[in-house]
Structure formats: C-alpha cells, structure tokens
Amino acid sequence: MTRGFYIGRFQPFHNGHQNMVEQIADDVDELVLGIGSADNSHTVRNPFTAGERIMMITKSLVDTDLVTYAVPIEDLERNSVWVSHVQSMSPDFDVAYSNNPLVIQLFREANIEIRQSPMFNREVLEGSEVRQRMIHGGDWESLVPEAVAEVVGEIGGVERIQMVSDSDSNSE
Numbered sequence: 001m002t003r004g005f006y007i008g009r010f011q012p013f014h015n016g017h018q019n020m021v022e023q024i025a026d027d028v029d030e031l032v033l034g035i036g037s038a039d040n041s042h043t044v045r046n047p048f049t050a051g052e053r054i055m056m057i058t059k060s061l062v063d064t065d066l067v068t069y070a071v072p073i074e075d076l077e078r079n080s081v082w083v084s085h086v087q088s089m090s091p092d093f094d095v096a097y098s099n100n101p102l103v104i105q106l107f108r109e110a111n112i113e114i115r116q117s118p119m120f121n122r123e124v125l126e127g128s129e130v131r132q133r134m135i136h137g138g139d140w141e142s143l144v145p146e147a148v149a150e151v152v153g154e155i156g157g158v159e160r161i162q163m164v165s166d167s168d169s170n171s172e
C-alpha cells in the first residue's frame with residue numbers, strides 16, 4: 001500500500017489540480033491533500049478558508065478511485081522545520097508531490113521522495129487566473145470542477161473576493 005502527499009494552497013481547487021490528482025492515482029492507493037497556508041483566508045491571494053477548501057476538494061474527488069484525506073497545514077515562520085510540521089499533521093506518507101521549487105527543496109533535504117508532474121493547460125489552469133476572472137466577471141466556472149463552482153456559489157465566494165479586492169493591500 002502506497003500513500004502520497006500532495007500539498008497546495010488550492011485557492012481554489014481547479015482542473016489542473018484535478019488532473020494532477022488523477023495522474024497521482026496511477027501511482028498510489030491513498031492520497032493526503034495538504035491544504036497549505038491553512039491559516040490564511042479573505043485576501044485576494046487566499047480568499048477561501050481551510051474548511052471551504054476541504055469542501056471543494058472532498059466534493060470534487062468523490063468519484064475518484066482513491067482514498068483521500070484533506071489535512072490543513074498552517075504556514076510557519078521557519079522553513080527549516082516545515083517538513084516536520086507537515087509530518088506532525090498528516091497521516092504517514094511514502095512520497096510527496098509538488099511543482100513548487102521551495103517545497104521540492106525542503107522535502108529533498110528531509111530525504112523524502114518528491115515527484116513533480118507536468119503542468120496541464122497552465123495558460124489558464126492557474127489559481128491566480130481563476131481568481132482574476134472571479135473579480136472581473138469572467139468565465140471562471142469552466143476552469144474548475146463543477147463541485148467547486150457549487151461550493152463557491154454556496155459560500156458567496158465571488159462576492160467575497162470582489163469585496164476583498166477593493167480593500168486588499170495584498171492584491172495580485
């Protein structure tokens with residue numbers, strides 16, 4: 001039995017993430033999705049809470065042939081202990097997945113196997129593109145699983161990101 005760990009901010013979970021999970025499903029029996037920057041929400045870069053992101057992921061992956069767990073991971077001031085922090089919050093895992101250079105470096109230094117994946121349709125399948133379309137009234141729904149569009153509707157996510165984008169000094 002192999003268990004993987006896939007970390008991301010998932011703001012929101014989009015079709016690129018969904019494709020990556022489907023590809024990872026060929027490698028592992030179980031997958032932990034680490035919800036990074038779990039302590040962040042209500043900004044343009046991080047509009048959704050950890051709980052909202054758990055709903056998006058759980059509902060999107062309901063038909064995937066994989067046991068999945070979503071685990072919130074808060075950010076830390078010290079990169080040097082971040083991998084230990086991840087391990088303290090997550091079920092044990094055999095291999096980690098990320099395309100983020102800092103994450104790759106930190107897992108390598110901790111002697112944990114890390115695998116990268118190809119980027120799927122990255123011109124549009126990017127969190128910042130989805131968020132910009134939400135702010136400016138573009139078609140963001142086609143970039144995310146249907147379940148994510150439903151959760152965003154349920155929580156008033158578009159109204160929220162538009163509101164914080166008017167007042168957010170951390171705007172993208």
Ligand SMILES: Nc1ncnc2c1ncn2[C@@H]1O[C@H](COP(=O)(O)OP(=O)(O)OP(=O)(O)O)[C@@H](O)[C@H]1O
Nearest residue numbers: 008009010016098099100119120122125126127128
């Ligand atoms: N289109 C994609 N195809 C494959 N992997 C992706 C894609 N988009 C993001 N990823 C990977 O998924 C992980 C989590 O990504 P993240 O949540 O930061 O999404 P993002 O699209 O890069 O968002 P943002 O623009 O908010 O940084 C990262 O390792 C990232 O490289």
Ligand SMILES: NC(=O)c1ccc[n+]([C@@H]2O[C@H](COP(=O)(O)O)[C@@H](O)[C@H]2O)c1
Nearest residue numbers: 007008009036037075076078079082100
């Ligand atoms: N010191 C830290 O807290 C630390 C270090 C490396 C990555 N992370 C987090 O891991 C996640 C990586 O996800 P992305 O690939 O989506 O950026 C982010 O939430 C990032 O903040 C945190």
